Amino acid sequence: MTTKTPRTIEKVYIVANPRGIPAGIPVFRQMVGGELRGWYEGDTYDGPSSDEPLRRGFLEVKGG
Amino acid sequence: MAKSSGVVDHYFHHGTKISGDVNALNSIATPVNLLPITAIDSTTEERIAGLASGALAFSCWFNDALSQPILDQLPSTDVCLLYSRGAAIGNPCYALTAKQTNFDPTRGADGSWIFAVDCQGNNTAGEWGILLTAGQVTVASSAATAPTGVVAAAQTTAGGVGFLQYQARDSGTPTFLIEDSADTTDGDDGTWGTLLTFAGTGGASPFGERKTVTGTVEKGVRAATPTGTYSNAVFAIGFRRGDTTDRESLA
Numbered sequence: 001m002t003t004k005t006p007r008t009i010e011k012v013y014i015v016a017n018p019r020g021i022p023a024g025i026p027v028f029r030q031m032v033g034g035e036l037r038g039w040y041e042g043d044t045y046d047g048p049s050s051d052e053p054l055r056r057g058f059l060e061v062k063g064g
Numbered sequence: 065m066a067k068s069s070g071v072v073d074h075y076f077h078h079g080t081k082i083s084g085d086v087n088a089l090n091s092i093a094t095p096v097n098l099l100p101i102t103a104i105d106s107t108t109e110e111r112i113a114g115l116a117s118g119a120l121a122f123s124c125w126f127n128d129a130l131s132q133p134i135l136d137q138l139p140s141t142d143v144c145l146l147y148s149r150g151a152a153i154g155n156p157c158y159a160l161t162a163k164q165t166n167f168d169p170t171r172g173a174d175g176s177w178i179f180a181v182d183c184q185g186n187n188t189a190g191e192w193g194i195l196l197t198a199g200q201v202t203v204a205s206s207a208a209t210a211p212t213g214v215v216a217a218a219q220t221t222a223g224g225v226g227f228l229q230y231q232a233r234d235s236g237t238p239t240f241l242i243e244d245s246a247d248t249t250d251g252d253d254g255t256w257g258t259l260l261t262f263a264g265t266g267g268a269s270p271f272g273e274r275k276t277v278t279g280t281v282e283k284g285v286r287a288a289t290p291t292g293t294y295s296n297a298v299f300a301i302g303f304r305r306g307d308t309t310d311r312e313s314l315a
Contacts, residue, residue: 019257019258019259021258021261022261024239024291024292025239025241025258025261025291026258026291027257027258028243028255028256028257028258029210029243029255029256029288030254030255030256031252031253035207036207036209036210036289038291049255052246052247052254052255053255055246056246056255056257058255058257
């Protein structure tokens, strides 16, 4: 008999566009390592802190 | 700010900073017409606000290297104007979308040559806001640090109005934005969302633009580093936070 190990599905944050920002314009920006970085609609968020973008609806959770 | 003079102020005429040619700002006005609505059962006059407008008048030295080729056009289209009290972020500014009605010289007996310019508001009233840039600024590229934001006590829910005065760039096409933040503590840190994107992008010609946004404006507001590929964008940005008592509701 084989025991299946539960697979862990990691949360992925995808950038949403609740304000209808035009294409090519960042939905939001944060400082990362001393540099300004922007995230655009559809990007996968890989920044330092997801709490505030999540609260403002700039991120949607996929998976997890 | 505390008590202040009007020493070292700035004036932008549809994108171009022409403060160095302006001799005096003779009038900055936001007239509101009052309509009497007194009833027969009233013991006092009753009035409500009618139409509002704006006006800005100034006198200008002749300078064919800067202001004269701009002001003598007397365009039939609107011109966007911005006066700023000083040039610090957060300082007051007055913005108006207007028709320019004249460019009339007076040659004085002392040899002076001064031009009178009047601008009358078109479809908007004069508006007082705050500067989000330190007067006119030059931003080298989209990698530059954004200007420090202005942080109010709390978010508001009545929208806002942005005022852009774009003068020049060396190359490329900058796009101008205003951002807001709910979690900034100092105007620099935190998450900044794009609040407003100006329609006009930087090219060969200067221009001014007034752009509204509705709904929630978080407590921190700043002029974002312009996006796009460009070098040395020269511009100024002001902003008026909407209020629940505004004539034009942006809630």
